[in-house]
Amino acid sequence: MQKVNIKTFDLNLLVLFVTLWETRSVTRASDRLALSQPAVSHALRRLRGAMGDELFVSAKSGLVPTARGEALIGPVRDALERIEHALQEQEPFVPALAQRAFNIAATDYFEFSILPQLVEHVSRLAPGIVIRLAAVPEGELASQLLESGDLDAIVGAQTVKGMGISHEMLDEVSLTTMIWKQEGLSKRRFPLALYLKRPHVVIRSRQNTIVDQTLAQRGEHRQIGAVVQNFMAMPMVAARTGYICNVPSRMAATFAGLFDLSMHEPPLDFKGSPLYMSWHRRFDADQAHVWLLQQIRAMVPLD
Template sequence: MHKVNIASFDLNLLSIFVMLWETRSVTRASDRLALTQPAVSHALRRLRDGVGDELFVNAKGGLVPTARSEALIGPVREALEKIGLALKGQEAFVPSLAVRQFNIAAGDLVEFSIVPQLVEHLGREAPGIVVRMHPVPEGDLALAQLASGEVDTIIGGQPQKGMGVHNETLAEIRLATLVWKQEKLRSRRFPLDLYLDRPHVIIQMPPRQESVVEQTLSSLGLQRSIGAVVQNFMAMPIIAARTGYICNVPSRMAGAFAERFGLSVHEPPVDFAATPLYMSWHKRFEADPAHAWLMQQIRDMAQEPAAGGPPGK
């Protein structure tokens, strides 16, 4: 049996082989391929030499395929179709028909203020898609999870580092100040004297990190009183509602907290700088239309106010 050396075989000849099969004519094949007849005849000779078979024999009605040609046509067509699909790229992503899971690593701020709108939106537009939340990985694990596709994106207060990782500022987080309604504060801006005198319930910061509130107050020579330190944003308004303590929360969450826990929302007594919220992903997946679609949905949801309405007085 003749052995074909695939390393030196000109794969362009396979397209000519298929055209000869379909037209059964060198002349018609040359017309469809926009090649000269001598070029197609030369290609046929190379095909015969490479395969070790005549492939087509001349007959009264045109070219007649040999048994070897009959055996080759199916696999060759299938191979060319697969190559064409691979070169063309992935099929269009249709959200309403998609059935898959997206994995997002984020903290409770994102889970409370962005994910509910995202899930609600997907329920309408892409009911076959499930969002699965993961804790934010640290260090090399973050790069590994993004590069492997274990998580589609990481959303958090720090940009992710590593070769191939892209970071985008998803939103600017500003703070609002909450206190129980029975305080009956009428001013939109929270009174500075009460802010410094009343204990605060605050979120636990990572080691050797200081919140934007502490940084700003310290720069002004001021200091607030701490009444409780918690690990979850949800605990802050609950404690504030029961104790009269003050809490500062992202403004997009403030309206929902106020509505649920009987609090009033105010601008902080001093201007705290906005802190960026980053969305990170790996460039390996940028060409994936489904991944690109997810990123855009998250961007859209990040620009919408959180559930519960806008902050009130």
């Protein structure tokens, strides 16, 4: 492996390397760096010579990294981000004076049970801050949006996988079983016989939930009477049909009051479902980003 003298190495070549990795094209890299194509090509030759490796080879889809290029991208990106953070003089973040938007991708549970309190809390501390909510992206797109900063955080039932991603468990979501009050149930725990006999209204078409897993372990299964898209629709259907619904316990009291439903412990002890928050470590030094995560944590203290 060729030895590189860091004292004489042009660090601008590393910026070029990352740009070529992201664009996979000399033409697009030249546009992004505001350089001519010959200048980019010349810089690439210098980089190849310094590293003793082609780093990228041409293919139908554009420039494809070599094994050496694959091995370098992570450390080089981290190093450039550290240099960037070190060179920037970050102004102190003052919530009361801040004017900016935060973008959070989150599940329906977060939107219904946590977001209202979060917005109310933030509006008092930082009236110039806007909270924008989006659907949780799938697959690699989730980590890409966190890395780019297009999303500040993702809150959902799964952790986001990817290089540089941090996560923590915010909450453990327990369930409350609900049915219309005219059923006349007075017991705190919902009767198992009625739970298995009466149809349920469930959210989306999720298969093998913790409820179904627990019932299956006992050789039982429940009847599905309706499948809806969000939590709010479940108690509305239950109030009109007498169907059973299982809702997150933090939301149960609100639904009971709105739709005249009775609240009960589930007939069996269903394990709580974790709620995770994920973000990218490249923003760990960003005072505004750190403040946002702190406000989200404050809204969902673990019992």
